[in-house]
Amino acid sequence: MQTTNIECFLRNDNILNKINKQFISLNFDEVRHNNPYLIKIFEQLIEAMRRQSPLFDKTFQRIIWAGSYYKKTRVGEPEEYDINFVINLPFKERDIEFISDCPGFIEIRTPWRERNMSYNTLNLTKEAQKELNSFIDNESYLNQDKFRAWMEGILSRVAKETSKSDRIILLNGVPITRIKTGPAFTLKIQFEVSGKLIDIDVVPVLTFSTCNPPPRCSEMSILKDYLRGSRYWSAVPKPLNNSRTQFNDELYRYWRLCFYEIEKDILDRHGRAKPIIRLLKKLRDTQKWNIASYYIETLCLNELDIFLNSNKSDTSLFFTMIQKLREAFRQGRIRYFWDKDLNLLEQIKSSTMKCMFGSIDRIINKIEKTIADDKYAIAKVILNTSELNALISSIDQSSESEPEPDFGSINNIHFKLFSRL
Incomplete structure (x- = not known):
């Protein structure tokens, strides 16, 4: 069945709304309890980190x-x-150059040293100067490898100070386990009430005003809409391992661009995109597809007009995004929203790409063939077997709870109406 022929079966959002509410929406009671607890822990952690690093104390924002x-x-x-x-x-x-x-x-690059400026102009102690020098190379480029190592070293010293081991013990007695996970490091923390163990991926970043944008950006007009200081973009110390590209400089000099705060603003303004993104992620999880969440979000960012201008149902939009x-x-290919020359899928093997296409194609064909009768x-x-059974059961129960129409009353109303004519 062609897409144009199934639009009439995609107009009703009742089932998709129930899926969102029953299986996808966050538990806001947990959110309310988790957030204050985490804020309290990180306030204590930041204070401990300030004590271990004069540069962190000076530069953490x-x-x-x-x-x-x-x-x-x-x-x-x-x-x-x-x-x-x-x-x-x-x-x-x-004193900062972007290349x-x-x-x-x-x-x-920070060419301030080439201008014969001293560290005194930076208002840093000798200890902080030494830390800063540790991640600036001899050509004045920031070294993202050593920047991450600097942050990891601070956490190691905090652990030794608080527990004499690899774990961090804060004032409230909560143990924090550190695990190295590539460019980030993960902190494992257990909640007091629920006992749940949660993972927090921590990344140190450098932020810059939208008035001082990166030299290449496909959405420069979006950045220019922000007033100075209202939003920032970030440089993230994520290693660059793209073997298909030729680099002019050492790999450690490359920092990944990140526009998280601005992406959040965009999705807030295009509110219909968020439930569709969640449904696509749920579909991915159920089908066990190896697609990064950020790739799905970017796919939708690249199709913002669909969410802003369409009068279609969410069900129809979801099918369109599949x-x-x-x-x-x-x-x-999925184009990076902020630089169209970057393909987020370029690291995926062609055989994997072909397999993914086939899997998604079969699902679309299945929907087209069955939706008229099912x-x-x-x-x-979208759902696994147990979730599907629970959904059908809840819909059946809600249907049973609806009162039967009183045909006798309806007929009496009709009789009275006609008797007046």
Whole structure:
């Protein structure tokens, strides 16, 4: 069945709304309890880190609670968090240069030393000066490898101070286990009341004003809409391992671009996109597809007009985005929203790409063939068997609870109406 022929079966959002409410929406009671607890822990952790590093004490600005949890695009319980430690190095804007010869990444150079300026102009202690020098190379480029190592070293000293071991013990007695996970490090914390163990991925980042944008950006007009200081973009110390691209400089000089705060604003303004993103992630989890959450969010960011201007139902939009996902794997490309020259799928093998396309194509064909006779056609691909049974049972029960129409009363009304004519 062609897409144009099934639109009439995609107009009703009742089933999709029930799926969202019953299986996808976050438990807001947990959210209310978790957030204050985490804030209290990180306030204590930051104070401990300040004591261990004069440079951190001088340059730490704030925490950005990042990731899909705070974008409200997360699926499942709030057991994983992403947190950025914002570091504001003591350089003026004129003393920072951005260079970009690689899509989605940037090099940061601080030529202030070449201008015969002393560390005294930065208002740093000798200890802080030494720390800063540790991640600036001999050509004045910031070294993201050593920047991460600096942050990890601070946490190691906090652990030794608080517990004489690899774990961090804060004033409230909560043990925090540190695990190295690639460019980030993960903190494992157990909640007092529920006893749940949660993972928090922590990444130190450098932030810059939208008035001082990266040299290459496909959405520069969006950045220019912000007043100075109202929003920031970030440079993230994520290693660059793209073997298909030629680099002019050492890999450690490349920092990944990140526009988390602005992406959150965009999704807030295009509110219809968020439930569709959550449904796509739920579909991915059920089908066991290996697709990063950020790829799904970017796919929707690239189709903002669909969510802003369409008068279609959410069910129709969801089906449209499944088709967009199929097309992405057919072409082997999802464009990075902020730099169209970067393909987020470029690291995926062609055999994997072909397999993903086939899997999505079969699901679309199945929906097209069955939706006319089966109102649960879409639910059957989003939910697993137990969830589907629970959904059908809840819909059947709600139908049974609805009062039967009183045909006698209806007939009496009709009789009275006609008797007046």
